[in-house]
Amino acid sequence: MSRIRQHNQHLILEAASAEFAAKGFDATQTRDIAARAGVPKANLYYYFQSKENLYAKVLLGFVEPLLAASAVLRESDDPIVGLQAYIAARIRIAREHPHIAKVFSSELLLGARQLPAECRDLLYAEAQRNVECLRSWIDRGLLAPVDPQHLMLFIWSATRTYTNLGWQMAHITGQKKPRDADYRNAAATITRLVLGGVVPEVAQAKQPLMFAT
Incomplete structure (x- = not known):
């Protein structure tokens, strides 16, 4: 793949993520995606053929980091280490991919009707x-x-809250969007709630909780 092609595809996918996140699939217009990306509308169809294909590529772009986060869970045979790492990884995804995370969550809330097989x-x-x-x-x-x-x-729902409930989060924290500290506190709070409910106290005493994202 040439650098120009790769660059243009990246611009279009980023723009599409933002448009789908703001308006949903049905209300999003390909001309608006092209305008946001700064490319001719014809380029969008040249690279992705249709809005449906572009939407599928956006969703697939979120599946890959989700799979990587899941792999983290199983890397350690210690559930404290594995669960801490998994929760931190899922929160990190929400922080690093806010638009795609919102698009993916919205698709799931609609029954995953357009989620590719x-x-x-x-x-x-x-x-x-x-x-x-x-x-x-x-x-x-x-x-x-x-x-x-x-x-x-429970872990899925708790970590996905930070993409689904943007307005509520802003109302509680007084910030227009979550800060890095909010994500760190989110990971720490969710981890403490999960481990406090499922990990024996003896095991927690042997393995102090460390929170980081």
Whole structure:
């Protein structure tokens, strides 16, 4: 891929993410995406063929960091280390990819009707691996006997709040958008709530909690 092609595709994807995040798929116009990207409208169709294909590429661009975050969960055999790293990684995604995160969350809230089958398959397989990892820790007595599926759902919902509830977050913090400190505090708070509910006190005493994003 030539540098010019790669650069133009990046500009279009960034612009599309911002437009889809602000207006949703149906209300977004390709001419507005092209204008925001600073490229001719014809370039958008040359690189992506349709608005639907462009939307799918935006969604796929968020799936990749989600898969990387999930891999972090299973890198350590210690649930304290794994869960801390996983929560921090998911919060980091929300901080580094705010537009795509909002587009992805909105798509899920609408029933994932336009989520490409490729994305569905990847996310489903990764979710199953994560649940099995939690179940293994539970079976070995490293975590409290909770339902691993609902534990995973709780982590997902808690970390996704920072993309879904922008207005509410601004109202609570008094800031137009979350600051780096807000993301750090979010990771620390969610981690403390999760580990406080599922990790035995003895294990917590042996492995002090360290919060970072």
